[in-house]
Amino acid sequence: MIAIIDYDAGNLKSVEKALQVLGEESIITRDFKTILHAQRVILPGVGAFSDAMQNLKKYELDKVIHEVVEKKTPFLGICLGLQLLFEESEESPGVEGLHVLDGKILRIPDQEGLKIPHIGWNSLKLQNDGRLFNGISGEPYVYFVHSYYLQASDPSIVKAVTEYSTVIDASVEKDHVFACQFHPEKSSMTGLKILENFARIQGGE
Numbered sequence: 001m002i003a004i005i006d007y008d009a010g011n012l013k014s015v016e017k018a019l020q021v022l023g024e025e026s027i028i029t030r031d032f033k034t035i036l037h038a039q040r041v042i043l044p045g046v047g048a049f050s051d052a053m054q055n056l057k058k059y060e061l062d063k064v065i066h067e068v069v070e071k072k073t074p075f076l077g078i079c080l081g082l083q084l085l086f087e088e089s090e091e092s093p094g095v096e097g098l099h100v101l102d103g104k105i106l107r108i109p110d111q112e113g114l115k116i117p118h119i120g121w122n123s124l125k126l127q128n129d130g131r132l133f134n135g136i137s138g139e140p141y142v143y144f145v146h147s148y149y150l151q152a153s154d155p156s157i158v159k160a161v162t163e164y165s166t167v168i169d170a171s172v173e174k175d176h177v178f179a180c181q182f183h184p185e186k187s188s189m190t191g192l193k194i195l196e197n198f199a200r201i202q203g204g205e
Contacts, residue, residue, distance in 0.1 A: 001025050001026065001027065001037075001038050001039055001040075002019060002024055002025065002026040002027075002038060002039065002040045002041070002042060002199065003026070003027055003029055003034055003035045003038035003040070003041045003042070004016055004026055004027065004028045004029070004041075004042045004044065005029070005030065005035065005041065005042065005043045005044075005061055005064075005065070006028045006029055006030045007030065007045070007052065007055040007056050007059060007061055008055050009044065009045035009046065009047050009052055009055070009080065010045065010046045010047060011044050011045060011046045011078075011079070011183070011185075012028050012044055012045075013028075014183075014185045014186065015042060015044045015078065015185045016028055017185070018184070018185035018191070018192060018195055019195065019199070021192060022192060022195060022196050022199065024195075024199050026042075030059050030061060032060075032064050035061075035064050035068065036064065036067060036068065036071070038073065039073070039074075039203065040073065040074045040075070040076070040198065040199065040201070040203075041065075041068050041073055041074070041075050041076070042075075042076045042077075042078065042081070042198075043065065043075070043076070043077045043078065043081035043084065043085075044077075044078040044079065044080075044081050044185075045078065045079060045080035045081045045084070046079055046080055046145065047080055048091065048092065049080070049083060049084070049089040049091045049092040049095060049097070049105065049148075050091070050092035050095045052080055052084055053084065053092070053095055053096070053097065053098075056084070056098075062098060065098055065100070066098070066100070069100055069176075069177060071203070072175070072176045072203050073176065073203050074176050074178070074198065074201040074202070074203060075176060075177050075178065076178045076179065076180070076198050077177075077178070077179035077180070078179070078180055078183060078184065078185070079145065079146060079180070079181060079182070079183055081179065082150060082172070082179035082180060082181050083097070083105045083148060083150065083181075084097050084098050085097065085098050085099075085100045085101050085177065085179055086098075086099065086100075086101055086102070086103045086104065086105055086150065086152075087099050087102065087103065087104060088104060088105065089104075089105035089106075089148055090104075090105060090106050090107045090148065091105065091107070091147075091148050100177055101152070101157065101172065101174060101177065101179075102152070102153035102154060103150055103151055103152040103153045103154075103169070103172075104150075104151050104153075105148050105149070105150055105151075106148060106149060106150075106151055107147060107148055107149075108146070108147055108148065108149055108164065108165050108166065108168075109165050109166055110165070111165040114164065114165050116147050116165075117145060117146055117147040118144050118145070118146055118147070118164045118165075119144065119145050120143070120144065121141045121142065121143055121144075122141065122142065122144055122162045122163075122164060122170075122182075123139040123140065123141050123162065124139060124140055124141075124142060124160040124161070124162055124170055124171070124182075125139060125160065125161050125162070126139075126140075126159065126160050127158065127159060127160065127161065128156060128157075128158060128159050128173075129159070130159025130160060130171060130173050131173060131178075131197060131201060132159065132171060132173065132178055132180070132194045132197050132198060133159060133160065133171075133194065133197070134197050135193060135197070136190060136193055136194070140190040141187070141188075141190065142170075142180075142182040142183070142184065142187040142190055142191060143182055143183050143186045143187045143188075143191070144162070144164070144170075144181065144182045144183070145183065146181060149164075149166070149168040149169070149181060150168065150169040150170075150172070150181060151169060152169045152172055154174075157172045157173060157174045158171070158172055159171045159172060159173050160180075162182075168181065169181070170182055176201070176203065178198060178201075180194070
């Protein structure tokens with residue numbers, strides 16, 4: 001069972017549908033026991049950093065996420081879910097993130113000819129042997145929707161980057177914690193393969 005954390009953020013249903021295509025059982029929930037007993041946990045989301053952190057704390061899901069991480073349950077953050085795993089975001093000065101991983105969330109720099117938010121398909125440059133990308137070669141295209149991007153403190157956790165006005169850390173992995181700035185659930189066959197790879201990762205690996 002894969003638990004999809006419900007904190008009143010958008011995009012939960014599309015993640016659930018992608019997992020259904022893969023034949024994976026999932027549940028959208030904010031029930032503590034269900035999340036803690038799940039074999040894998042996903043934190044999706046679109047929206048504002050401050051609103052998301054406020055909702056996570058309102059439902060005390062921030063505590064559950066830290067418990068899941070400590071249990072070494074495979075955990076995947078998607079889009080806003082990636083950003084929340086870090087310390088802070090320029091979008092919401094003074095608001096602390098979950099700080100599961102070290103790094104800052106910065107606004108994509110303005111550049112002539114490029115629109116912000118960044119919406120659309122971009123190719124990834126894979127590096128550091130990320131387990132989410134097993135069986136994926138070349139420079140696969142995935143779908144992004146974001147105005148802010150990750151700059152990770154530790155380059156070794158970065159498994160994929162993309163370029164849009166700057167170099168964006170597009171996917172990270174540390175132990176049993178994984179995250180993608182892009183939307184695998186909207187990234188065609190490549191995205192389904194990424195979700196399939198996540199669904200095969202065992203706790204404590």
